[in-house]
Amino acid sequence: MTVAAHPRVPRPSEDPHGGPRRLVGSLAALGGRHPGAHDLLLMQCTGSLLPVGGGELPAWARWVLRAHPWVTVARAPSAAGSPADTPYPVRCTRDASAGAETWIPVTVRGPDCGQRLDALAPWAAVARTLRPEQLPERLGLLPPARTAAIPALAVLPAAGELVADHRLAWGPIGAIAYELATGEPVAGPLSPLRLVLRAPQPVSRRDALQLRRALSRLRVPLQAELETRHGAVQLAEYAASPLTVTLLTPHGPREVHDPWFPREL
Structure with a gap:
């Protein structure tokens, strides 16, 4: 099943970020390459981010991600597991054939100086990576x-x-x-x-x-x-x-x- 882009996100043909986006799917869809520290990830489904320490995304993070759904990979270990292992359901339609999820440590940049949020992003919801x-x-x-x-x-x-x-x-x-x-x-x-x-x-x-x-x-x-x-x-x-x-x-x-x-x- 294909996930529709966020209403405020341009279609691939109009993508100002320089290339088509990947549909949500399994890790194999990106050739098995895991992102490294400082890579930037364009999220297909920002609601699937899990703040480190639990809880919901704060209001400022939701606002930022609606306008610019980019996060930065942090220098921290990845985690493995399925959506059922998370504290609450991941709000992102996912390829039913995908295997256990890989969770990437990321940082969300806030509008204020020094405002940051550490979170985990499901690799299946990554639309594009920029090194x-x-x-x-x-x-x-x-x-x-x-x-x-x-x-x-x-x-x-x-x-x-x-x-x-x-x-x-x-x-x-x-x-x-x-x-x-x-x-x-x-x-x-x-x-x-x-x-x-x-x-x-x-x-x-x-x-x-x-x-x-x-x-x-x-x-x-x-x-x-x-x-x-x-x-x-x-x-x-x-x-x-x-x-x-x-x-x-x-x-x-x-x-x-x-x-x-x-x-x-």
């Missing part, structure tokens, strides 16, 4: 005046060139990522440019220091994290060459000597 690497190409979809008014948006191409010199896949995260995905003007003139740098292979401290220094010349507040196979470490911390660094993992932060080969200290 940070896909977002820079969407810069041209924003009005030129908007890009010029927000320094973190204006320097995005220059940041990409600096990262490309080090042969790392990259993408924006945080407020800049959300604005590029949704078109909603959530970033401000003082918003930092936050980047995730994909580093499945080890990066030397020397290269990290060179990249950090190059990025610091962009003259905007900038935060970058190196994403390894085991989690993320802040570029500035790693480049400073401390004996240990904080590795951010789905199960919480860990103090390690090497973020690519973490061992218990």
